[in-house]
Amino acid sequence: MNAKVEKTEAPNNGFDVVKLVLAGVLFVAGMVAYYYFADWNGWGRIGVLSAGVIAAVAITSFTGFGRSGREYLSESRFELRKVVWPTRDETIRTTLVIMVVVVILSLLLGLIDVILKWVVLDHLLKLGH
Structure with a gap:
């Protein structure tokens, strides 16, 4: 069990909101490009979609939301090591x-x-x- 009972984090600042909006725009842009370039071959379309998703995830990871997500995954991996299979x-x-x-x-x-x-x-x- 984790000894941390209460987490004290600074609230999301305005810059985090801007980053999340930018990540959302990149994600949507990747999806729109995937459908807009329907005449491209499959790999080109998947590449455009992947680039949008990867860029969105990369930007999101530098926000407070992304840091808390990474911390959650890290703690989950630590707890998973305790499981007796x-x-x-x-x-x-x-x-x-x-x-x-x-x-x-x-x-x-x-x-x-x-x-x-x-x-x-x-x-x-x-x-x-």
């Missing part, structure tokens, strides 16, 4: 147990369906005739 045998055994339980429950629900059909359709509905 199951072995191959544990995974196979667990999968087999789940499959057996699914089959048993399917048979049980099918049996309940057959019994209810027999009771309702074959007996209760024929009482009035």
